[in-house]
Amino acid sequence: MAPPPVPQRLYRLRRRLRLVISLLVALVVVSGISTVLTGLASRRAILEAHDLEVASRRAALLSVTAREQYIHEAHTIILRDRSHVEHHDAWVSELGEKLAELRPGLDAETATMLDDIGKTSRELSQLFSTAILPAIDRQDWHEVHHAHDRANALVDRMTEHADSLARHFDERAMAAERQAEQFIRFALILATAVCALAAALALIAGRKLWSSFSTPLSSLERVAERVTAGDRSARVEPVAAVELAAVADAFNRMLDALSRTEADLVASERLAAIGRVAAGVAHEINNPIAVIRGYVKTMAKEAEKPELREELSILDEEAAACQRIAEELLMYARSPILSPRPVQAEELLMDAASHCDGGPGRRDQAPLVDAEPSFINVDPLRIRQVIVNLVANAREATSGTSEREEVIVRGRRQDDGYRIEVLDRGAGIPAEARERLFEPFFTTRRDGTGLGLAVCYGLVTAHGGTIRAEPRPGGGSLFVIDLPGVLTEEARESQERA
Template identity: 40%
Template sequence: MLPTSGSTTRKLLLAFGALVALFTAASGFALARLVDIRDGSHELREAGARARDTLELATAVRDQYAHVAHTIILGNASHVRFHEESRARVEALTQKLREQAQDDEERAWVADIQRNGDALDRLYRDTLLPAVLAKDQAAVTSAHGHALELVSLIQSRADSLARRFDTSIGQFEEHVATVEHTSFRWALFLLGGATLFAVGVGIYIGNSVARPVARLSEGAARVARGDLDARIPEDDPGELGRLAARFNQMTEALRTHQAQLVQHEKLASVGRLAAGVAHEINNPLGVILGYVRILQRKAEGALAEDLRVVEEEAVRCQQIVEGLLDLSRPGHGPVEQVALREACEDVVARLRESERLGQVDVRVEGEATAWAQPPRLRQVLLNLVRNATEAAGDGGSVALHISRTKDGGASVAVSDSGPGVKPEDRPRLFEPFFTTRSTGTGLGLAVSQAIAEAHGGHIEADTGPLGGARFTLRLPPASPAREAMA
């Protein structure tokens, strides 16, 4: 029993009991709300997973149609394998959605997607592809229109599923938000008497959570505005510091991937342009050159000089067209093992025979082999060596250093003693039509990079040991598939 004389003791005991009761009630209430939030969060994750699967299905269908379109544009069967991969992905996602369907309507929508997907696959294999290979334009046009209809039906059903899942997500989010709001209000009411504890918790949260979260929020807002150079300080200990580090890594990766996507889109756009008009331009250019050369046999004096200028400009136009064609067909096909030193010496010898090296000292060092298409590889080496000799100028030096990389691949570094590349020009070196020379087409490096990437490699630019620019062609190691193709 409580003593009757110790009112202070009774107050302390009552206060302690009230505080204990308050914390017990708050804990019980919070626990019940946490269970509710957990259940809602679980349902939200499931709905989110279904929505993501639906969006992935829509993307996979677009990829499948893209390979149908590429088959029509290219006029060959080079995208059959890619179409099969996209189709397999559509099948897997459709099966997954079928298992996740929660009512008859959703199951009917998934069945429509499956049926139309099968029809699209049959149309591609049985009608469109044979028509493309047979050059039957009317059949191709008809099949393409039917394919568009099927893709539209699939997209419509996928959109319906996505809207259904988005509605479920909204309902779950609203429920979770309501539970969170109610929990916060009651917890604040029950814990209102524990002022010191609340103040201590507030100070801790302010120093340990709110400030780091605010910095993360500010960084995310900057990224949302397009500032991919945004960085967050990583000096906070614990998970938030590690989260800031991961955020910075993500932003850097996003910036790199965006730059790659922009470059690839530029090359793809130029390639589509080339595929559409290059052949048509080549024909009149050939006629112009033919007539100019015939007229040159009879022309004298100023007229002969004018015709020479016309010929030079027409040849320049032909070179631009050939560069565009190279961009549209960087090369995918059988490869063989190539001795890089022999290929480099052959390129140097050809340039020397054509008197394009002038008084430039060119040397080849090192040995290695790589799996590649020999004509395409020589085209890349020819572009790099020719650019290096033009940069070095008469009396300059060019060095080709061949080496084996740590991962089993190979590299060819072409260095020159020229003025080098300006830092502001480096990001644009491999853009189509970008050139620092008055007589260049701006396609050589872009074509070379496209060929290197088609081989699974790439070209890097930096400052070389001779003081000028250095362009390094890196080729990947051989794989069993590559060896089997040889």
């Protein structure tokens, strides 16, 4: 035994599409945020490197400023007067300003070096004012030479710290530049990775989405090709995509409707052909049968022996049966001409029941009528003919039962129409026979022609109604006639006046 098919897992195309779009948007957002953050970090590193380069240049100028202070002291010693004292003091002040400009944002080590430069500059200035200038004024050249050596040592100390400070700023600037390059490189790598990931996800999701769309659509296309090739039984298999499942279901319903329409058209054409043949045959047979019956009746009058008269009577009955069949054929073949008018449904059914009476000796077989009063627009003679035929069939169905129950004719308003039901307690109609019950020449009776119910079907459909057979609860059969056109009092009076 083959294993049962695994049920398909339903999915929604909208949800899948929303998921793919959300993933791609999330990747774009993450990439954008990462790029912005990396760009900000890179910008900060670049700005820091720029500030450090500026600080390095300023630190280098400290060395120049310190040497300028010493140069004016040296000029004072060489010239042996006070002509450069004012310039010396100006450079001392400028050095102090440059030190103040560099101080903000320095770490402890750098601030210590900066303080040491300022302290050394003040010592050098104090040495110049308290030792060198007084010695020049006294012309104590030995003291001048000794103070100059001390000043030279202080200047070397100042320039050494200034150069160290400049190198420190240079190193930090280079480190900041390298960090900025790393941030930029990281941003490029991240952007490339995100783009590659987005492309891969887009490719995978695109293939998945395409499969989600193409598989059901391919199934629809294959079924359409099979139907075009003549396979009317082809149907679309269940589709996992919820949105396209409705399309597949509508497609299958359309194919079912087309199949039913095609079957109805074929049946109509077949019945029409049968009707044309039946009309021709009935017309050709009816006249010879009438002649035969005429001769039989003449012979029966002239016959002297009772046995011959009985045989001629049987012959006349059989000929009458043939004539009745011919009349039914003509009735089936011709389109019924209706003369509808407003009639009281209860009175119509009571009148039909009276025509179903079996005669003075069979009053007990008259059907029981239970009808709701209502005006309907029908041809009363045609509807009576239908009721009489159905009641006759119901009696025939119950004739062989041990306990015969009355046939019931029931009438009720149904929405905007009127429903007539004929109920019996016979043996019932098999399900396979109910499907063909109203086809011409189909019968379940030995002596039936198969035309009575076909004629009933034609008369009811000519009124725009429907007729069907159902099993009656508890046993028996139920014939249901649904007729349109329940009239209000105003509509009935208007039609009667017209």
